[in-house]
Amino acid sequence: xxxLEEYAYQVAGTVGLMLLPLLNxxxxxxxxAAIALGKAIQLINILRDASPDVVxxxxxxxxxxxxxxxxxxxxxxxxxxxxxxxxxxxxxxxRAEALLLEAEIGKSTLPGIGPLFVQIxxxxxxxxxxxxxQIGYDNLNLRGERVKINSIQKLMASVKAAIKVFLTxx
Numbered sequence: 181x182x183x184l185e186e187y188a189y190q191v192a193g194t195v196g197l198m199l200l201p202l203l204n205x206x207x208x209x210x211x212x213a214a215i216a217l218g219k220a221i222q223l224i225n226i227l228r229d230a231s232p233d234v235v236x237x238x239x240x241x242x243x244x245x246x247x248x249x250x251x252x253x254x255x256x257x258x259x260x261x262x263x264x265x266x267x268x269x270x271x272x273x274x275r276a277e278a279l280l281l282e283a284e285i286g287k288s289t290l291p292g293i294g295p296l297f298v299q300i301x302x303x304x305x306x307x308x309x310x311x312x313x314q315i316g317y318d319n320l321n322l323r324g325e326r327v328k329i330n331s332i333q334k335l336m337a338s339v340k341a342a343i344k345v346f347l348t349x350x
Contacts (some may be wrong), residue, residue: 182222183242185223188218188223191222192221193215193219193222196215200214204292205290207249212289217279217302220283220305221301221305223279227269227272227273227312227327228312231320231321239256241269249267249268252266256341259321260299260320261321276305276309279305280302283298283301284299287302299345303337304337304338307329
């Protein structure tokens, strides 16, 4: 998992850091939350994209965790969504949720609409985790499609975010 998190930091955590000056944020205060949000987004996108990635012959889940559960890369490429495979997906989802929580807590370090911006992203990506749980963490058997949420779920996540931000600012 450490290797995957390092990858997530490099491709998405750094994006979170680059956004901080654009939001007029105190980079030192907001750094950890920005990195956590970027890493969470990347981990969730890896989980969402497992089926199309398999079509392309790619597996981004942590190899050490797959091996520990007796799941080979070949098993994944053959879409063998065993209980052991789904256990790894659930563990990565749990780590992503922990990172979302870290970002959610850290959003208060941002000025202006920054907290709302972060909370909307957190709620949207939590919806993807809910969807993964609803499908039993079987993200391989989606006919090459990524895990999706519908427009109503996106709207509701945004409303939930606004309520959380504006009710806690009192």
